[in-house]
Amino acid sequence: MKLRTFPYFLREAFRSLFRNSLISLASIAIITIALLLFGLFFLFIANLQHLGKLAWDQVEIRVFLEQEYHTPQIVGQQLAALPGVKSVKFIPKEEGVVFLEQILGEKNLFSAEENPLPDCYRLSLTEAAEPAEIARRAAALSGVEEVVYGQAFTRFLQLVLRLGLVVGVVLLCLTVLAVLYLVINTIQLTVFARRQEIEIMKLVGATNAFVRWPFLLEGLMLGLGGAVLASVLLTKGYNILLQQLSSYSRFIPLLSGIGINRTLILALTAMGLCFGGLGSLFSVKRYL
Amino acid sequence: MILTKNLTKIYSNGVVALDHISLTIKKGEFAFLVGPSGAGKTTFLNLLIRRELPTSGLLAVNQKNLATLRKSEVPLHRRSIGGVFQDYKLLPQKTVYENISFALEVIETRPKEIKERVFSVLELVCLLNKANVFPSELSGGEQQRVSLARAIVNRPLLLLADEPTGNLDPDTSWGIMDLLKEINKRGTTVVMATHNREIVDQLRKRVIALEHGKLVRDAPKGGYTLET
Numbered sequence: 257m258k259l260r261t262f263p264y265f266l267r268e269a270f271r272s273l274f275r276n277s278l279i280s281l282a283s284i285a286i287i288t289i290a291l292l293l294f295g296l297f298f299l300f301i302a303n304l305q306h307l308g309k310l311a312w313d314q315v316e317i318r319v320f321l322e323q324e325y326h327t328p329q330i331v332g333q334q335l336a337a338l339p340g341v342k343s344v345k346f347i348p349k350e351e352g353v354v355f356l357e358q359i360l361g362e363k364n365l366f367s368a369e370e371n372p373l374p375d376c377y378r379l380s381l382t383e384a385a386e387p388a389e390i391a392r393r394a395a396a397l398s399g400v401e402e403v404v405y406g407q408a409f410t411r412f413l414q415l416v417l418r419l420g421l422v423v424g425v426v427l428l429c430l431t432v433l434a435v436l437y438l439v440i441n442t443i444q445l446t447v448f449a450r451r452q453e454i455e456i457m458k459l460v461g462a463t464n465a466f467v468r469w470p471f472l473l474e475g476l477m478l479g480l481g482g483a484v485l486a487s488v489l490l491t492k493g494y495n496i497l498l499q500q501l502s503s504y505s506r507f508i509p510l511l512s513g514i515g516i517n518r519t520l521i522l523a524l525t526a527m528g529l530c531f532g533g534l535g536s537l538f539s540v541k542r543y544l
Numbered sequence: 545m546i547l548t549k550n551l552t553k554i555y556s557n558g559v560v561a562l563d564h565i566s567l568t569i570k571k572g573e574f575a576f577l578v579g580p581s582g583a584g585k586t587t588f589l590n591l592l593i594r595r596e597l598p599t600s601g602l603l604a605v606n607q608k609n610l611a612t613l614r615k616s617e618v619p620l621h622r623r624s625i626g627g628v629f630q631d632y633k634l635l636p637q638k639t640v641y642e643n644i645s646f647a648l649e650v651i652e653t654r655p656k657e658i659k660e661r662v663f664s665v666l667e668l669v670c671l672l673n674k675a676n677v678f679p680s681e682l683s684g685g686e687q688q689r690v691s692l693a694r695a696i697v698n699r700p701l702l703l704l705a706d707e708p709t710g711n712l713d714p715d716t717s718w719g720i721m722d723l724l725k726e727i728n729k730r731g732t733t734v735v736m737a738t739h740n741r742e743i744v745d746q747l748r749k750r751v752i753a754l755e756h757g758k759l760v761r762d763a764p765k766g767g768y769t770l771e772t
Contacts, residue, residue, distance in 0.1 A: 258652050275637045456633050459593065461623035461696070462650040463616075 261466075269473035272450070279449055280478065283442045287482025287532070288489070290438040291524050295490040297431045298520060299511075301424035306511045312383060315404040315413065317391055319377040325399040328375050334397050335377055340385030347376040374401055387414075436531050441481075443475050443535030447543070454543040464544045469535045479532020483524045490524070491517045501515045545571045545733045546592065546701060550601035555585050555656075561587035563757040569699070569735060574728045576744050578768055579754035585737035588754070589704050591623055592735070594618050604700060608754040623651050626695030626732075629655075630707035634679040634688045635693075640666070641675040644694045651698060665693040669723060685716030692720065696727055703727060705736040709743065717743065726745065740770040 273280045319335060319522075321328055329344060336344045352373040357365055366372065379394070381387060383412045395403045447454075457467050498512050546569040553562040555573040562584045569575050577585045590596045591603055594610050603610045606624060613621060614664060627633075634643050641662055648658045666672045679687055688708060695703055705724065709717035721743055728734045738744060744751060744767060751766035752759065 260654075261649075261652050264649055272637070430632075452633070453635050456635060457646075457650060458619075459595075459622065459627055459633070460647040460650050460698075461619045461621075463619045466619075466650060 262469075264468040265473055266382060268470040269477060272470065273477060274472055276446065276449065279446050283446055284481040284485065286442045287439050287479060288347055288485040290435040291392075291486035291528060292489060293421060294428075294431045294435050294527065295520055295524055297428055298523060299490070299494060299516070301428060302419075302516060302519075304420055304424065308413070308420055309383065312417065312428050313380070315381055315387065315406070315410050317379040317381070317387060317394065319379065319394045319400055320330050320374045320400050320402045320404070321376065322401045323372075323374055325375070327399070331397055331399045332377060335379060335394060338379075338393055340382050340390050341389075342380045342382045342385075342444055345378040345380075347378060349373040349375050349441045352376060355497055358363065365437075432527070435527060436534075439528075439531035440535040440538055442519070443478065443532065444480070444539040446474070447536065447539035451543045454540065458544070466483060468537065468540050471540045473531055475532040475534075475536025475539075476529055477532070479528035479535075480525065481528075482532070483528025485524060486528075487521045487524050490520060545569050545573070545606065546735070547604040548602060550596055551591070551603050552600045553584070553591060553596065553601045559758050562591070562598075562754075565754075565757075565759050566601075567752060567759060567762060569733060571733055572727070572728070572731055573750060574734045574747075575750040575752055575753050576747075577735060577754065578739070578744060579760075581739075582756075583754040584757040585754055587757075589627075589706050589735070589737060592704055593627060593704070594621055603677070623698060624701045626698070626700035626703040628688070628691050628695050628703070628705040628708045629709035632679070634687055634690055636679055639676050639678055640671060640682070640690050643679065643690055644697050647694050647697050653698075656771055662693075662699055665697045668696075668726070669693045683716075684711050685713075685719060688712060688716075688720055689723065692723055692727075694754040696732065700732060702733045702735070705734065705738075707737055707739065709738065709740050714742070721747070744768040 319331070325331070328348075332344055332346055335341060348373050352375075353366055353371055355361055356373070379390065381390070387405055388407070391403045391405055391407075394400060454467055482487060494517070498510060501510065546567075548615065549566045551562055552560070553563040554560050562728075565584075565588070577588060579585055587596065591610065592596055592605060594613060598611050605621070608617075608621065610621070635646070638646065644662045644665060645658050648661060655662070662677075663672065666675055669692055671686060671689055671693065674682065674686065674690075679690065688711075692708070695705075703724070708724070709720055712720065717740065724734055725747075726735065748765045748767075751763045751768070752760065753761035753763075753766075753770075
């Protein structure tokens with residue numbers, strides 16, 4: 257195939273889009289709806305993961321040291337070296353008293369000499385951390401009196417996060433398959449309407465590659481059209497939702513900003529182009 | 545140009561469309577293919593254009609055995625053949641000009657040459673003034689002339705016409721026949737399947753008659769039926 261034929265393919269693809277405008281518009285509409293479905297799932301699952309991560313960030317392990325232990329920094333170094341520990345914060349017993357006084361609303365609970373509270377470390381965890389294992393290893397360190405963390409809540413949150421991830425990935429994959437099915441079927445309709453054109457092209461001596469190109473370009477254009485529309489609708493719609501919820505943002509901290517929009521637009525464009533192109537190639541193959 | 549020896553085509557449902565056909569059509573000849581419906585005329589043309597494969601026997605066009613032609617060679621083979629059909633097979637979404645230029649675009653002819661050749665054949669079929677019209681705006685005869693123009697625009701060695709006058713009135717049919725004769729005079733071999741007795745009887749060209757897939761008559765200057 258000669259390079260100078262490419263403008264012909266482009267021209268043919270555009271011509272066909274405009275001359276079969278009703279079918280083209282219907283195809284773009286269906287592809288848009290299919291990609292919207294994917295985009296909604298994507299946003300929903302991305303936000304669920306985000307909320308789960310925020311909740312996980314709140315999980316901490318408190319490690320109380322023995323009263324007479326005089327080298328807390330050694331324990332601090334050992335705790336920081338444990339796998340799954342993101343950061344370590346030392347709370348001396350003097351700060352502990354202030355904290356307790358704030359909670360109880362009383363002042364001068366204990367004098368410095370009478371302070372019965374131990375020194376303490378607060379550990380924040382990485383996403384992959386195993387809190388029970390960290391607690392067990394922390395408790396075994398010399399100088400550690402007691403290790404406290406919300407065991408039941410942490411387990412529950414861990415379970416929900418892992419289950420959420422699996423269900424999310426499975427649902428997203430199913431949505432991708434549904435979009436693929438919808439897009440391929442839609443493009444198949446546009447090709448079916450033009451099967452006579454393929455037959456005539458073949459009769460006058462067109463090679464299979466020559467027949468495929470204009471259809472492939474048309475499929476890419478339909479896919480891109482659907483992706484652009486779905487992207488505009490989703491990003492606009494999502495930003496409106498964020499604005500509406502802005503007063504509740506402390507309670508529902510949804511993902512915001514350019515990052516999520518960029519990821520979404522990239523995913524939709526890639527899917528639109530890939531599925532549009534694949535749909536065309538599959539559909540044309542049937543008539544070659 | 546065309547050589548067949550014991551050419552046989554049996555469809556998967558057991559129907560014998562062609563039964564041991566042996567004939568030769570020389571370069572530059574004009575041959576009518578006649579016979580009742582189901583005689584095997586269209587099957588013969590489909591085999592020539594390699595839309596179907598023979599079950600057995602030899603079928604050669606331009607000294608190429610079509611039974612052993614590789615799939616990748618089929619487009620090249622078809623470029624040496626022009627086809628005209630009873631239902632015109634024009635693309636409704638393309639203008640007359642585009643329908644004809646299409647056959648040249650497919651073989652990647654240079655744009656400048658495409659323009660020259662399309663206008664040249666449009667002149668031959670007297671449709672220069674209809675270049676930008678869509679097929680639905682043309683009469684049956686005009687559509688068939690467009691189909692004919694598309695068939696000859698890439699200067700094929702062989703022109704196959706399957707009932708080209710089947711849907712046309714007598715006057716228009718004769719117009720198409722004049723064009724086919726003109727194309728033949730310029731050196732293109734023409735094989736035309738037809739039911740049109742009047743045309744066959746008046747033109748006195750070679751007549752190949754088929755019945756139930758068998759070759760029943762091959763007369764150099766014959767009529768539609770056997771004359772005693």
